[in-house]
Amino acid sequence: MLEKALRGSKGYYAWVGLLIILAVVGLTAYLKQFDYGLGVTGLSRDVSWGLYISQFTFMVGVAASAVMVAIPYYLHDYKTFGKIVILGEFLAVAAVIVCILFIFVDLGQPTRLLNIILHPSPRSIMFWDMCVLLGYLLLNFIIGWTVLGYEKKGFPAPRWVKILTYIAIPWAISIHTVTAFLYAGLPGRAYWLTAIMAARFLSSAFAAGPALLILLCLILRRFTSFKTSNQAIQSLAVIVTYAMIANVFFFMLEVFTAFYSNIPGHMVTLQYLFAGLNGSNNLVPFMWIAAILAFLGIILLLIPRVRRNEKALILALISVFIATWLDKGIGLVLGGFVPNAFGLVTEYVPTVTELTIIMGVYAIGLLTLTILYKVVIGVREQTEVGDISPGV
Amino acid sequence: MMNRRDFLKIMASLGIGSALVLEGIDRIGTAADTIPGSKNLQAGHWGMVIDVSKFKTPEDIQRVAAACHKYHNVPEINDPQHEIKWIWQEDFEHTFAELESEYLSEKVKQMQFPVLCNHCENPACVRVCPTQATFKRPDGIVAMDYHRCIGCRYCMAACPYGARSFNFFDPRPYIEEINSAVPTRTKGVVEKCTFCMERLDKGQQPVCAEASGGAIIFGDLSDPDSPVRKVLRDNFFLRRKVELGTGPSVYYIIGGGGSNA
Numbered sequence A: 001m002l003e004k005a006l007r008g009s010k011g012y013y014a015w016v017g018l019l020i021i022l023a024v025v026g027l028t029a030y031l032k033q034f035d036y037g038l039g040v041t042g043l044s045r046d047v048s049w050g051l052y053i054s055q056f057t058f059m060v061g062v063a064a065s066a067v068m069v070a071i072p073y074y075l076h077d078y079k080t081f082g083k084i085v086i087l088g089e090f091l092a093v094a095a096v097i098v099c100i101l102f103i104f105v106d107l108g109q110p111t112r113l114l115n116i117i118l119h120p121s122p123r124s125i126m127f128w129d130m131c132v133l134l135g136y137l138l139l140n141f142i143i144g145w146t147v148l149g150y151e152k153k154g155f156p157a158p159r160w161v162k163i164l165t166y167i168a169i170p171w172a173i174s175i176h177t178v179t180a181f182l183y184a185g186l187p188g189r190a191y192w193l194t195a196i197m198a199a200r201f202l203s204s205a206f207a208a209g210p211a212l213l214i215l216l217c218l219i220l221r222r223f224t225s226f227k228t229s230n231q232a233i234q235s236l237a238v239i240v241t242y243a244m245i246a247n248v249f250f251f252m253l254e255v256f257t258a259f260y261s262n263i264p265g266h267m268v269t270l271q272y273l274f275a276g277l278n279g280s281n282n283l284v285p286f287m288w289i290a291a292i293l294a295f296l297g298i299i300l301l302l303i304p305r306v307r308r309n310e311k312a313l314i315l316a317l318i319s320v321f322i323a324t325w326l327d328k329g330i331g332l333v334l335g336g337f338v339p340n341a342f343g344l345v346t347e348y349v350p351t352v353t354e355l356t357i358i359m360g361v362y363a364i365g366l367l368t369l370t371i372l373y374k375v376v377i378g379v380r381e382q383t384e385v386g387d388i389s390p391g392v
Numbered sequence B: 001m002m003n004r005r006d007f008l009k010i011m012a013s014l015g016i017g018s019a020l021v022l023e024g025i026d027r028i029g030t031a032a033d034t035i036p037g038s039k040n041l042q043a044g045h046w047g048m049v050i051d052v053s054k055f056k057t058p059e060d061i062q063r064v065a066a067a068c069h070k071y072h073n074v075p076e077i078n079d080p081q082h083e084i085k086w087i088w089q090e091d092f093e094h095t096f097a098e099l100e101s102e103y104l105s106e107k108v109k110q111m112q113f114p115v116l117c118n119h120c121e122n123p124a125c126v127r128v129c130p131t132q133a134t135f136k137r138p139d140g141i142v143a144m145d146y147h148r149c150i151g152c153r154y155c156m157a158a159c160p161y162g163a164r165s166f167n168f169f170d171p172r173p174y175i176e177e178i179n180s181a182v183p184t185r186t187k188g189v190v191e192k193c194t195f196c197m198e199r200l201d202k203g204q205q206p207v208c209a210e211a212s213g214g215a216i217i218f219g220d221l222s223d224p225d226s227p228v229r230k231v232l233r234d235n236f237f238l239r240r241k242v243e244l245g246t247g248p249s250v251y252y253i254i255g256g257g258g259s260n261a
C-alpha cells in the first residue's frame, strides 16, 4: 500500500519536499547538540526539562485522543465516524513517533537509550511510559494498516483486529495517565503534585487532539478527495467543546485549592505563571493568551449556530488548540521548575538550535502523517470507485 | 548483602528479643561489619551532622566546598545555568524556606548553611531513575553509575533539594587538576555528592568532614554509640523538608552547644 504515497500531485511533492528539508535542517541542529551536549539548549541546572519534554507531554495527549473517535465508533457503533476512525489512528501513530523523538533528543547520553530496557526499573514511571507508548504505537499501526489493507481488497477486517481495537481504548487512556504520573508523583514539585493531573491531562488531550483532527479533516476536504461529512465534524466539535470545558474546570479546581488553602508552595507557581515572581515574568503573556483563547474557543463552540459556521469553527478550534498547547506544552512543564528547591526563580529561554531541533522533530511527525494519510486517501479513492463499503 | 540492621530485625522476628541478647548481637554485629585486617569504614546507615555555628565565616564553608570539588574532579564552571556543585552554601531563608519568619534573629538570618545531597532514606531520585543508574546502597549512600546514566534528568526533577547537577557539556576542560583517585564525568550525565564512598572504603573520612575542622561530623546513624548519634542526642537539630517523607541523612544543628565536640 505504501506505493500510494509515492505518487501525487505537484502540491503533494512540494509539501513532502518542504518537510524533508525541515527535517534535515533539524537533524543538522541535532548533530550539533549530539556533539557538544545539551549546553546548546536553554536548559539549566534549575530548569532541567524544557520544550523537548513539554512537547513530548503535549503530543502524548494528541496520540491518546484517537480514542475519542474510537469509542463512539467501536463501542457505540456510531457509524458517522466510520470513515475518519483511521485518521485518528494514524494521527496517533505519527504523534507517538514525535513523542519518542522528543524523548530521544532530550537525552544527555542518547546512545545509551537501550539501558531503559537492559536495566528495567519498574519503580520508575518512565519505564512504564516507554512500555505503554511503544505498545500504543504498535496497536494503532497494526489496526490502521490491517483495516486499510482489507478495505483495499474489499473484505471486512478480521476479528482479531476488532479485539485489538477494544484493547487500544483503555490503552489510550493509560498512555496519558502514565505520562501524568511522570509529574504527579514527585515530592518536591508542588505544581505537579496534584491528584487531578491525569484527569487534566486527559481532558486537555481530548480537546486538543480532536480539534487537530477536525482541522486535518478540513484540510483534506479542501485539498484532496477525502471528504469528511459535516455530521462527523460537528460531532467531533461537540467532543472538543465539552472536553475543553472539563479542562478549564479542572484548572479552576487547582486554582481554588491553591488559593483558598493559602499554602505558599501551591500558590507560588500559579502566581509566577499569571503575574510573575520577583520580576521574572517570561511566561505571563503566554498564560494570559492561553486563558483568553480557552474562553473564546469555548464560547464559540457552545453556540450551535456559530459552531456550524466553518470559519467560526476553525477559529474556535485553533483557539482551543493553542490554549491547550500553551497551558500544557509550555506552562505546565516549565512552571513546575519555578521556584527551584531554594525558592528562587530561574527562567528558561530556548535557543535557536533547540527550536530548530523541535521544528525538525515536528517535520518528521508531519511527514509520517502525510504519508499515512496519503495511503488512506489512495486506498479510499480506489475502493470508492468500485463502491465497496468498508466494514470492520 | 545483609547489613546489621536487617540482621537485627530478623533476629528480633525470630523472638530473640531481650535487651541483653540484642546488646550482645549488636556488638558481634559491629565487629562482623569490618572485614578483619582491612581498614575500610562500614555502617548500617551513613549520616552527617553539620554544626553550622562552627562555620564562623562564609569562607569557612567555601574552603570545605573547594576541598570537596577539588578532590572529586568537579569542574569549575562559573555560570549558574551550567554549573556543577556537590556542596555549597545557602542562607537560612533558602535552606529552610518553610521556616522563614520576619522575626528571625539577625544571627540566624546571616548564618550560612552548607547544602549537599541528603542521601535520603526514601530517595525520590532513586525511585524515578529508569536505569538504576542512581541507586541506594545498603549502607544508605545514594550512589550513581555514570556509565549507565542516560541523562534523562528525571532524577533532577524528582530531587526536592536541588542536589543534582547535569553535565551540559564535557566537564574536563574545566577541571584544573585531575585527581586520578576518583573518576571524571562525561557530558550528558548527572552527578552529585557521593558521601566520599571511595574514601570510606580506604578507611578515610569524607573530604568535607576532614576539612571542616570538626564542624561536619560523619558516622553511622544506626549505631547509638557513634559520634553522630551522640551529637544528635545532645542537640536540637533540623533537617531539610522532612515533611516530604524523603528522610534526609544530613542533620543541621545551629546551637553550637559545648557537648558536641
Ligand code: SF4
Binding pocket: B116, B117, B118, B119, B120, B123, B124, B125, B126, B142, B158, B159, B160, B161, B162, B163, B164, B192, B246
Ligand atoms: S537529596 Fe536529592 S539527590 Fe540526594 S538522595 Fe535525596 S533525592 Fe536523591
Ligand code: SF4
Binding pocket: B128, B129, B130, B131, B132, B133, B134, B144, B148, B149, B150, B151, B152, B153, B154, B155, B156, B189, B190
Ligand atoms: S539522568 Fe541518569 S541518574 Fe538521573 S534518572 Fe536519568 S538515568 Fe537515572
